[in-house]
Amino acid sequence: MSRSAFPTVPVTVEYTITPLGATLAAVLHPLSVWAEANIEAVLEAQSRYDALMCAAGMSAAYSGGPAPLASAGAPNEDDNN
Numbered sequence: 001m002s003r004s005a006f007p008t009v010p011v012t013v014e015y016t017i018t019p020l021g022a023t024l025a026a027v028l029h030p031l032s033v034w035a036e037a038n039i040e041a042v043l044e045a046q047s048r049y050d051a052l053m054c055a056a057g058m059s060a061a062y063s064g065g066p067a068p069l070a071s072a073g074a075p076n077e078d079d080n081n
Contacts, residue, residue, distance in 0.1 A: 001021055006012040017025065
């Protein structure tokens with residue numbers, strides 16, 4: 001991103017994407033399309049994980065280190081394959 005500030009009251013700021021930023025946008029667009037197409041499955045997996053954490057007595061917002069390893073019935077990488 002390129003930022004230009006203009007000495008007005010209040011200050012005017014203009015942002016434009018740089019050529020390098022445009023290359024990143026082109027790479028991230030397919031990720032955005034995937035996320036929109038799979039949001040329901042992602043939210044369902046998150047809900048299953050949160051329920052497992054709650055049942056294990058851990059907060060769904062657990063932030064005390066790495067997430068526990070997947071156990072029987074826990075969501076894992078193979079869930080949607």
